[in-house]
Amino acid sequence: MSAKKKAAVKKAAPKKSPASSAAKSGPKSASAEIDARIKSLGDWRGEMLAQLRAIVKDADPHVVETWKWRGVPVWEHDGIISTGETYKDVVKMTFARGAALPDPARLFNSSLDGDTRRAIDFPEGAKVNEKALKALIREAVKLNQAKKIKH
Numbered sequence: 001m002s003a004k005k006k007a008a009v010k011k012a013a014p015k016k017s018p019a020s021s022a023a024k025s026g027p028k029s030a031s032a033e034i035d036a037r038i039k040s041l042g043d044w045r046g047e048m049l050a051q052l053r054a055i056v057k058d059a060d061p062h063v064v065e066t067w068k069w070r071g072v073p074v075w076e077h078d079g080i081i082s083t084g085e086t087y088k089d090v091v092k093m094t095f096a097r098g099a100a101l102p103d104p105a106r107l108f109n110s111s112l113d114g115d116t117r118r119a120i121d122f123p124e125g126a127k128v129n130e131k132a133l134k135a136l137i138r139e140a141v142k143l144n145q146a147k148k149i150k151h
Helices: 003-012 018-025 030-041 044-059 130-150
Strands: 064-068 072-076 080-086 090-095 118-123
Touching (some): 030 044, 030 064, 030 080, 044 072, 044 090, 044 130, 080 130
Antiparallel strands (some): 064 072, 080 090
C-alpha cells in the first residue's frame, strides 16, 4: 500500500470516543456499584451498609458480591447469603434462606412470617451484634453448601 493510501486509511479510521472506551471496559463491577451506593447515600444508611458489608466479608472471605434487581447489593457463596437493601428508615439485611437458620441471638426482627426469608432491620443508631451476625452468615454459607452437595 502506498504512503498516500496509508494516510487516507488513518484519516478515515473513526476516533475513539469516551463512550466507546467505556463500553470496552464493560459495566461497573458489583463491588464498584456497592461502593458507589454507599457513597451516594452520604448518611447513616451508607455507614450502616458499609459496616454490614465489612462484617459479611470478614465472616466469609470467599463471599462474592453481586448487584441485582436494579440496585440491590447481594452477597453470595454457593447461593445467596443475604442482601443489603436501603430504605428511608432502615437498612435491611435479608437472608435468602433465613427461616432455615438457627438464630440463638434473635437477630431476625423482620419478615418473620415468610416460609423462606428472614431479615434484620437496622434503624438509625442501631448497634450491630457483630459476633452473632458473623455466626448467622457462616450458618447461611453452610446451608448453601449443604444444598449444593445434595444436588
